[in-house]
Structure formats: structure tokens, C-alpha cells
Amino acid sequence: MTDALPLATHYELRRFYADQLEARDRGGTEEWLAVFDDDATMTTKVLGRDSPVRKAEFAAEVRALDASFHEREVQRRHCVHGFAFSARDGVVEARFYALFLVVDAASGARLQSAAMIHARLRRHGGTWRVLSRVIERDDLGRLRPGPPSPG
Template structure:
């Protein structure tokens, strides 16, 4: 089916659709992370993905590494009686000619002591490369920098 020229999506419309898809991707991904769903969260990355954060000595690689790191962090938080909530926003979405998408965003991590107070834990910049696998967005590379360590 071919749309009439006046109904065909414009580049701006495609950009808006991609931006909305990216927002939904991160909303779902951060929900999985904050709920401690390590295996499902890891599946939002490619099998050979890299995840570099300043709290680890070297980047985490692949699903097994992501699951182990996330499970360990969730266990530590539970032992401390804490919850973390990740708020991601200010998405700068840049499609690349090869079909990948570069996304730069701000992340605020809130820490809540169960039965106690909440506070800002970290403020970060997240730089991702997203690719499509089976029609869905996946992170192939993530680099997180912290404002307090810049």
C-alpha cells in the first residue's frame, strides 16, 4: 500500500516515532533493572554487548556478565534494605547511516531506604548504541559517566 504524498510520513514524523520508541525502550529497561529482573534486563542488550560504568574496574561483557553484575547489585541492595529507581531522560536520539542509533541521556538514580528516606544517589550521563535484533531495539554498547567523578 502506498500512501498519498500528503499522508506519507515526513522525516520529522519518523524522528518522532523513533524518539517515542526509544523512550518506551528505556522505560521498560529501567523497570526491569529496578525490579531485579536480571535475566530479562540482560536480554535488552545484544549477546556481545559491553557495559562500562565507573564503579567497575572493567566493562561488563555479554548476557552472562550483565546477569551476574545485576544480580550481585540487587542482592547488595536487598541486604542493605534499599531500593534504587532509575530515571532516564533528556534523550538525544541520533540515527546512524548503518541503522544503529546513538542515544545520549541523563540518568538520576534515587536510593530509598525501605521504611526511611529517599535521596539522590547518583547523577550520570548514559551513552548507548542501540541496534535492531528481531525488530526490537537492543543495547550493543553502553558507557555511563558520573557527574561527581568528572
């Protein structure tokens, strides 16, 4: 049975995500990774796979990705909206839409990609732990600038 979340919990989860993504945007990779449970999984095209990857593996890849952004002096901004939360048996299902913007001296600001994010979380003391995250991302980050393709 799905339980309705109290409004206070809804806003608490929105703050949790705002804080987490703000940490990622300012280069706080370890702070961002810390909210993932030790057995957490992530599924995303960014890692080059369509199947879940355990934290031990995706953490190393996230660190390398973040280091490459830092080395190239590329800033990121995550813009999120459309949050929906539901709970079942003590686990919260989260869904939201995200835009990933990048800013660098050579190209200025541009949209890198957009994604629908699905996550499972559980309360852990006074905060939340991410159990799994699926990022259904488009391919904007892989496209080269140029005229739109026909059709």
C-alpha cells in the same frame, strides 16, 4: 551519514528505556540484562573500570549488585530525561541523563548518583538490542554524608 529518526522511533526508544529501567527498579535483573546483545560491552565506574567490560562479566557483577540491594531492602529509582537519538548505518546512538535514587528504612530517599549515558543500539525484530553502554557517572554514591568540602 547520520540519519534523522522518525518521531515514532524516538518515542519507541524512550518507551524501550522506560520499560528497561522500570524492570531494573522492580528487581527484574534478568529482564534488564536480556536487552543487551550477547557481545555487548559496558563501561562504568560502578564496575570499577574505565574500559569496556563484556556482557559475560558485567552480567555477573550486575546480578551481585542487585542481590546486595535486595538483601539490604534498598529500593532504586532511575529518573531519566534529555534523550537525544541519532542513527548511522542501522545503529542508533542514544544519549540521556539519569538520576539514581535509593530508598531504605534507615536513611529514607536520597540521590545516589547522576550520570550521562551513551548507548549504541540496533533493531532486533520488534524491539531493540543494546550493543554498548557507557555510563559517565559522578562519585555521589561513594561520598559519605557530611559537610561540603572547601573550595
